[in-house]
Amino acid sequence: MIGTIKNITVRYFYRLLSGPEPLSTLEKDRAWHVQEDLNLPAMQEACRVLVGHHDFSSFRATGCQAKSPIRSLDELSVVEVIQSPYFPSLMDRERQMKVTDDLHDCHSNSEAVIPLSSSARINEVQTTNEDVEFGKRRFHRCLVVTARARAxxxxxxxxxxxxxxxVGTGNLTVPDVERILNAKNVAxxxxxxxxxxxxxxxxKYDLPSS
Known part of the structure; x- marks a missing residue:
């Protein structure tokens, strides 16, 4: 007799590329292209509102066959990573976060340092140089959302x-996110x-014992 699989954990990633220029052929249909600049700290604050045990009726599409809208969202986070057509592994993302934090700590007293989450992007500063090659395209900002839950x-x-x-584009605020969650209506x-x-x-799951 086959036992029941227990302790299931599911992790999803979602890629967003932020910037006004068109996506390259390699990136087309591999991420959500958002032309506006995204406010990363505001998005991270909104994540903290949504993590936890809630009635997620406002985030339940029509046609859902689940018996209950109650879910425990164990993780919801968003980080900025180096853009690449090859989607970064979890280890790559964690390493990038550590490098970013280390650089920020080492140069916290320097006015010349521009963090990745700053509104003044490194590649945007470079494009103001008169010696930039003609036709050189700026990279898009790449944000990765991670969502983890049992279901x-x-x-x-x-x-x-x-x-x-x-929230990232400024169309919603963090209090708006709380209002949407409490509305319990996908509309x-x-x-x-x-x-x-x-x-x-x-x-991730535990195999049933024989």
Missing amino acids: FLYHQVRLLVGVLKA AASPMAPACGLYLGKV
Whole structure:
């Protein structure tokens, strides 16, 4: 007799590329292209509102067959990483976060340092130089949202990202996110993020004992 699989954990990643220029062929349909600049600290603050045990009816698409909208969202985070057509592994993202933090700590007293999360991007500063090659394109900012839970509702991750993006562009505030969560109605949420940026990152479970 086959036992029941226990302790399932599912992790999703969602990629957003922020910048006004068109995506390259390699990046097309591999991320959500947001032309506006995204406020990373505001998005991170909104994540903290959504993490935990909640009624996620506002993040449950029509057609969901789950018996209950109650879910425990164990992780919801967003970080900025180096843009690459090859999606970074979890280890790569954690290493990038550590390098960014170390650089910020080492140069916290220097006015010349521009953190990755600053509104003045390093590549934007470089493009102001008169010696920049003609036709050189700036890189897009690449943000990665991570969502982890034992189970998700239908389109829950894409609805969560839609709200985070609206916070990043300034169309919503953190109190608005609380209002949407408490409304318990998907009509209160922002438009759903497109499917192109969503990746199943990892499924972890314990095999049943024989």
